[in-house]
Amino acid sequence: NDHFQVTGQLQGKTVLITAGPTQERIDPVRYFTNHSSGKMGYALAEAALSQGANVILVSGPTALQPPHGVHVINVVSAKEMFDATMHHFDTANIVIKSAAVADYRPKETFDHKRKKQSGPWAIEMERTTDILKTMGEAKKQQILVGFAAESENVEQYALQKLHSKNLDLIVANNILQEGAGFKGDTNIITLLDKDGMKKEYPVLSKKEAATCIIADVISYIERQQH
Ligand code: CTP
Ligand code: CA
Numbered sequence: 001n002d003h004f005q006v007t008g009q010l011q012g013k014t015v016l017i018t019a020g021p022t023q024e025r026i027d028p029v030r031y032f033t034n035h036s037s038g039k040m041g042y043a044l045a046e047a048a049l050s051q052g053a054n055v056i057l058v059s060g061p062t063a064l065q066p067p068h069g070v071h072v073i074n075v076v077s078a079k080e081m082f083d084a085t086m087h088h089f090d091t092a093n094i095v096i097k098s099a100a101v102a103d104y105r106p107k108e109t110f111d112h113k114r115k116k117q118s119g120p121w122a123i124e125m126e127r128t129t130d131i132l133k134t135m136g137e138a139k140k141q142q143i144l145v146g147f148a149a150e151s152e153n154v155e156q157y158a159l160q161k162l163h164s165k166n167l168d169l170i171v172a173n174n175i176l177q178e179g180a181g182f183k184g185d186t187n188i189i190t191l192l193d194k195d196g197m198k199k200e201y202p203v204l205s206k207k208e209a210a211t212c213i214i215a216d217v218i219s220y221i222e223r224q225q226h
Helices: 002-007 039-050 078-089 131-138 154-164 206-224
Strands: 014-019 024-027 030-032 054-059 071-074 094-097 104-106 125-127 143-150 169-174 190-193 198-200
Touching (some): 030 104, 039 054, 039 206, 131 143, 143 154, 154 169, 169 206, 190 206
Parallel strands (some): 014 094
Antiparallel strands (some): 169 190
């Protein structure tokens, strides 16, 4: 609305957001995926939009309706997500990678449904490309925000990701904690930045968490300018 058009703190900025899981094909009926619902990423798209940003949302398969006014690119596999996000990387001012990208995909895929056999079935997996790490290496003006989904040593692992992927900020969450994680409507997040800032939040709805993350990204950008 007009109010946000005037006061939006991300007016004129392009925010590239990834959301949801990826699906890695085995054959025409089977795939590997994960529990990501996409809720966090879609809420981030809405929060960025309400600050006046131009929002590009690269989404894996979810059951969600994208917010009106967002440029949505639907993808299925980690490879498709890589291609779509890298395609828009140069125009982005801020990149927020909330997608749960598959780390591995089947090395071999089948054109026809694989019939069951009497013995076990071993599937060899190969690594996918780390999209965020690739962006960290190619980064120019972009502010890079990653997520860290951990089940132990949350802060330590999140900081390792922040530095090894050359990020500006990372949103850490413990997926085993009650009220946090992939599927629910709430999350418990800790924000860490490359200058040592740490901010812990209580249980928040994913919409509230998204508003906080966008506000923290804006304050980070303001701090960099001083
Ligand atoms: N990520 C990515 N491309 C991948 C894997 C992860 O861009 N192929 C991004 C995620 O979107 C997230 C961040 O990297 O923003 C961290 O993802 P996470 O799964 O927590 O960490 P990984 O680096 O994949 O390490 P691990 O799964 O072993 O903890
Ligand atoms: Ca991973």
